[in-house]
Structure formats: C-alpha cells, structure tokens
Amino acid sequence: xxxxxxxxxxxxxxxxxxxxxxxxLFDENEDDxxxxxxxxxxxxxxxxxxxxxxxxxxxxxxxILTSQTFEVYLKNTKEISSKSIEIHQIRPCDLQNAxxxxxxxKDFLKFIGSRPLIGYYLEFDVxxxxxxxxxxxxITLPNRMIEVSEIYFDKTIALIPQGNIDLRFDTILQKCxxxxxxxxxxxxxxxxxxxxxxxxxxxx
Numbered sequence: 444x445x446x447x448x449x450x451x452x453x454x455x456x457x458x459x460x461x462x463x464x465x466x467x468l469f470d471e472n473e474d475d476x477x478x479x480x481x482x483x484x485x486x487x488x489x490x491x492x493x494x495x496x497x498x499x500x501x502x503x504x505x506x507i508l509t510s511q512t513f514e515v516y517l518k519n520t521k522e523i524s525s526k527s528i529e530i531h532q533i534r535p536c537d538l539q540n541a542x543x544x545x546x547x548x549k550d551f552l553k554f555i556g557s558r559p560l561i562g563y564y565l566e567f568d569v570x571x572x573x574x575x576x577x578x579x580x581x582i583t584l585p586n587r588m589i590e591v592s593e594i595y596f597d598k599t600i601a602l603i604p605q606g607n608i609d610l611r612f613d614t615i616l617q618k619c620x621x622x623x624x625x626x627x628x629x630x631x632x633x634x635x636x637x638x639x640x641x642x643x644x645x646x647x
Contacts, residue, residue, distance in 0.1 A: 453585055461581040465549075469585050470557040477502040477589070478554070479561040479640065480513075481632040482568045483531040485521050489570040493519045494544075495533045497551050497572075498629025500637055502561070505645055507637045513554040514630045516541040532626065548575045559587040563612055563636045566590070591615070591636055594643045615639055 457469050480499035486492035499513040516533070518541045528534055542550075551572070562568050565588055573583040592610045595618075599608050616623055616635060619642040624631040 456582050456585055459581040465580055468557055472557045475504050476558050477561050478558045479633045479637040481629045482571050483629050485527055489574050493521050494571050496629045498633045500633045502637055512630050515547040517544050517547045559589055561589045561640050563591050591639050
C-alpha cells in the first residue's frame with residue numbers, strides 16, 4: 444500500500460515538471476551512490492529565509508569521494524543577521540561573487556541526479572531546496588531521503604530504551620567517533636554527515 448501511494452505521488456510530481464531537461468531527477472537510480480548535502484541559510488524558516496550556500500559530497504560503494512564535492516554560494520536578497528554569521532561564518536562580502544540563484548540550484552540538481560539524499564535534519568534542507576525548485580520547475584525533490592539522526596536514534600534506543608537520546612550533531616559526531624573538521628561550512632558538514640552515515644550503516 445505504501446509503495447502504491449509513493450509511486451502515485453512520484454507520478455503526480457513528475458506530471459508537474461515544467462522543464463524536460465530535468466526529467467533525469469525521476470530516473471531509476473541503479474548506481475550504488477548517494478549524495479550527502481547540507482545548506483547554510485539566513486535562518487530556520489523555509490518560507491521567508493534564503494539559502495546562502497549548498498555543499499554536497501558523493502558516496503560510492505561505501506567510500507566518500509572527497510574529490511567529487513559540490514559547493515556553491517548563492518546571491519541573496521535578505522540581510523544576514525549577526526547571529527547567523529556566528530553560526531556559518533558567511534559574511535555579505537563573501538557573497539560578492541556568488542552565483543545567480545537559479546543557475547546555482549540547477550547546477551546542484553545536475554550534481555545529485557536521481558541518487559538518494561542523505562543529511563542531518565534533512566527535512567529542513569530539502570524544504571529550502573523545494574522553495575526554489577517548485578516555482579522554477581513545478582516539482583519538489585523526488586529523490587529518496589535518508590536521515591542520519593533517525594538511523595542513530597534507532598541504533599541507540601536499542602541500547603538505552605528508557606533513556607533520553609541526545610541528537611545534537613556534535614554529540615552524534617562524538618558517539619560515532621567521527622573527527623570534527625572544525626569550520627562548519629556546508630561542504631565540511633556534508634562530509635562529516637557522510638562519515639556518520641557510514642559509521643552507522645557499515646557492518647563490522
């Protein structure tokens with residue numbers, strides 16, 4: 444029943460596609476590849492905030508392809524608050540040569556293709572991407588989504604079923620034995636999330 448509704452939803456989404464050049468997003472994904480991605484934004488409200496940068500990296504056959512990363516800084520129309528600058532270290536001067544939003548988003552879509560998407564609190568990042576591609580292409584991201592905090596929760600709850608599980612990114616990094624790469628930009632966060640995913644899913 445679930446697969447029927449998922450298939451129906453995908454077909455309905457595809458029927459709204461305005462640009463056939465992006466039909467590849469709906470292709471059957473046969474490669475053993477994933478895309479881990481992260482966004483840096485002006486805030487946490489997809490309805491009113493904007494993407495400042497997108498970072499992504501490929502996983503192929505349980506290997507992180509750091510030679511195949513994606514990074515783009517996007518032009519924005521909103522003022523960047525001092526609070527958000529503290530978090531992502533992106534200042535207005537860093538965006539002087541930023542890419543046009545439509546061009547940057549389309550480049551990102553070409554990078555991800557139809558591969559499954561992995562992220563930490565991925566729902567937010569996907570909502571931010573959908574904010575742009577819905578008016579541009581008429582669709583929302585059709586890719587399969589994999590949330591690392593859910594995988595971590597499911598593995599941890601079996602060990603401490605009555606405990607409170609800390610799902611903060613830094614905590615998961617530490618518990619998984621993944622090194623903190625320091626600067627929390629979109630690419631570094633994507634690579635660290637990829638390492639978390641492999642730690643949680645590769646059988647020893």
